[in-house]
Amino acid sequence: MRASSRIAILACISAGLCFAQDQDFSKVQIKVSKVGGSVYMLEGAGGNIGASVGEDGIVVVDDQYAPLADKIQAALKGITDKPVRFIINTHYHQDHTGGNEFFQKQAPIIAQDNVRKRLEEGGRAGNGGALHFEAKAQPKAALPIITFDHDVTVHLNGEDIRALHFPAGHTDGDSVIYFPKSNVVHMGDDFVTYGFPFIDVDGGGSIDGMIAGVEGAIASLPPDVKVIPGHGPVSNLNDVHAYVKMLKETRAAVQQALDKKMSLADMKEKKILDPWKKYSGDFITEDLFLETVYNSLTGQKNGRFVKHN
Numbered sequence: 001m002r003a004s005s006r007i008a009i010l011a012c013i014s015a016g017l018c019f020a021q022d023q024d025f026s027k028v029q030i031k032v033s034k035v036g037g038s039v040y041m042l043e044g045a046g047g048n049i050g051a052s053v054g055e056d057g058i059v060v061v062d063d064q065y066a067p068l069a070d071k072i073q074a075a076l077k078g079i080t081d082k083p084v085r086f087i088i089n090t091h092y093h094q095d096h097t098g099g100n101e102f103f104q105k106q107a108p109i110i111a112q113d114n115v116r117k118r119l120e121e122g123g124r125a126g127n128g129g130a131l132h133f134e135a136k137a138q139p140k141a142a143l144p145i146i147t148f149d150h151d152v153t154v155h156l157n158g159e160d161i162r163a164l165h166f167p168a169g170h171t172d173g174d175s176v177i178y179f180p181k182s183n184v185v186h187m188g189d190d191f192v193t194y195g196f197p198f199i200d201v202d203g204g205g206s207i208d209g210m211i212a213g214v215e216g217a218i219a220s221l222p223p224d225v226k227v228i229p230g231h232g233p234v235s236n237l238n239d240v241h242a243y244v245k246m247l248k249e250t251r252a253a254v255q256q257a258l259d260k261k262m263s264l265a266d267m268k269e270k271k272i273l274d275p276w277k278k279y280s281g282d283f284i285t286e287d288l289f290l291e292t293v294y295n296s297l298t299g300q301k302n303g304r305f306v307k308h309n
Helices: 003-015 066-077 113-121 207-220 237-259 264-270 272-278 286-299
Strands: 031-036 039-043 049-054 056-061 084-088 109-112 124-127 132-135 146-148 150-155 159-166 174-179 185-188 226-228
Touching: 031 226, 039 066, 049 066, 049 159, 049 272, 056 286, 084 150, 109 113, 109 159, 109 174, 113 146, 132 207, 132 272, 159 207, 174 207, 207 237, 207 286, 226 237, 237 264, 237 286, 264 286, 272 286
Parallel strands: 056 084, 084 109, 109 146, 185 226
Antiparallel strands: 031 039, 039 049, 049 056, 124 132, 150 159, 159 174, 174 185
């Protein structure tokens, strides 16, 4: 197998973006931990799950992959015998929405308008270049039945659970979910701890939108809020500050190179993101993130201009 193919497969698996049939979920265990107040975090494979648990029932944030639905259900039963009342999707990727069809038999799914659209239509997702995959159109039963444009609030368990839309961040349908009474926020994949983030440029995401969204969240959250990232351990606002600082600095470095009329190949050769190489990982490498930011800022894909309708 060529090195490039191995990297692509590893990237897909690390991100949780491969289709469920490409992975073995039989040995995955769901880990449950209390984050704060009435909010728990469930870890398995794919994106972190948030759960508000109280006398009114359970509000679930994201639901990982379909083959894990029974295990997730059992983990929730281990916390409470109350029913699931609502499921909120932070965005459309399958490692966050794969359990939709299973859980929507119990409760309605809520998501931003573009989440339903992308789940319904399917299509290409990726960084506008080397990292990409085809997202399959999902059946009607997996589509959110309650959608919103900018924000929505669920009043349950003594919480005013707020889903706030981030335009053009990780994707074009991102929501951050804030539990004010518990002082917990679920950031979806607009904040991750594995290093350079995956920005789904083909799915309407952008470096500028991600920066704007994360900075907006920081400004509206209390300094001691506990942060559930899309992937990784529970974090704090200092971690989010450091993350957005990296995003702004790397964006500035690419913009400066663009101002000097450098090509993407030139930028890679000169390793302009080397000062932030500690963020380079098995999933999003330094070169892949450079390519992502380049494509996001220029509307080009791997240096080739793409005409937008």
